[in-house]
Amino acid sequence: MVRKMNIYDIKRKANELLVNHDKLFKVLLYIGIIQAIFSAVSTxxxxxxxxxxxxxxxxxxxxxxxxxxxxSLKTVNNMEESIDEKEDALVGLKKIGHLFPTYFLYDFIIGIICFVVGIIGFLIIMSVSSVSIEQFLQLFTITINGITVSQAQIVNTADAFSNVFSILMLVICLIIFISVYFSLRFGLFNYILQKYDMTGMAALKESSRLMKGNKWTLFKLELSFLGWMILSAIIAGVFTMLVEIIIPISFLASLIESILTVFVSVYLYEMKLNVCVAVFYEELDYEDKYGNMQAQDEGM
Structure with a gap:
């Protein structure tokens, strides 16, 4: 049986591992800068x-x-000396042919599930809104013709539109919930892909198996960084305003803003968050591989 992990223990271990973090910091920074350059080019x-x-x-x-x-895996396994900043930062691009199908499948499955839920919600909203629109048109016609509108008609029309808005909010919340749920369920696929070279649906199924009963722990772990994310966004927003005032060239300003945002987010939370999730995965994997075996030995 997979034991429940405490996020505070995970964070404590991550802090111990991040005593020497220069190489990991550079890898995350390089990845962010590459992403920033691509984003700036697209503008x-x-x-x-x-x-x-x-x-x-x-x-x-x-x-x-x-x-x-x-x-992150190298850091967690005390192999930080083997981290090659440039090589590791570019591995996602260099091995895109091998990695892409699994990453695409992950995004596709979550996307298609949310799309189906959205379509069903849209059809329900259209069905309800048709009644609301009909009531609104009747109310509008009555008003144009100079006929007195009763309070009951106004209340009924307002209630109809309120129902549409409520259903819309419900659909949006449902899509967010499903997206988060499956992101957690399949959230370890990339670690499994790297460590065991399991690709495609096999990696997603293995992640789903490991995450059974552990999704709440990962959710709390990631949510615990929300404050740092908000602080990072505020600092990045200040930098953005200053850069836009100083640099009039939109492309250059966008690039500098993105790089500054990357630096702030990597320094404040991304580095620790990555190590925490890697610790979470390695703990789960170790317990899965050796915990049950140890329990069987003790039972004998």
Whole structure:
């Protein structure tokens, strides 16, 4: 049986591992800068060309974050000396042919599930809103013709639109919940892909198996960094205002803003968050591989 882990123990271990963090910091910084350059380039194009460029950039950067997985696992396994800042930062691009199908499958499954839920919600909203629109048109026609509108008609029309808004909020919340749920369920696929070279659906299924009963722990772990994320966003916002005042060239300003944002987020929380999730994965993996075996030995 997989034991429940305490996020405070995970963070404590991460802090111990991050005593020497220069190489991991550089890997995450390089990845962020590469992403920032790609994003800045995409702003140079408009229209159909811009759409095509954005699509190409999305494909090229889909696996870019894998370098963070590689460096984080090395850090957790006390192999920080083997981290090669440039090589590990670029591994997502260099091995895109091998990594892309699994990363794409992960995004596709979550995307298609949310899309189906959205379509069902849209059909329900359209069904309810047709009644609301009909009531509104009747109310509008009555008003135009100079007929006195009763309070009951106004209340009924307001209630109908209130129902539409409530259903819309419910659908949005449901999509967010499903997205978070499956992101947690399949959230370890990239670690499994790196450590065991399990690809495609096999990696997603293995992640789903390991995460059974542990999704809440990972959710709390990631949520515990929310304060740092907000602080990072505020500091990045201040930098953005200053850069836009100092630098009038939009492309250059966008690039500098992105790089500053990356630096702040990596320094404040991304480095520790990556190590924490890697610790979480390694603990789960160790317990899965050796915990049950140890329990059987003790039972004998």
């Amino acid at each position: 140079l194009f408009d229209g159909v060309v811009g759409g095509i460029v954005s699509l190409i950039i999305t494909i090229l950067t889909l696996t870019l974050s894998h370098g963070a997985i590689v460096a």
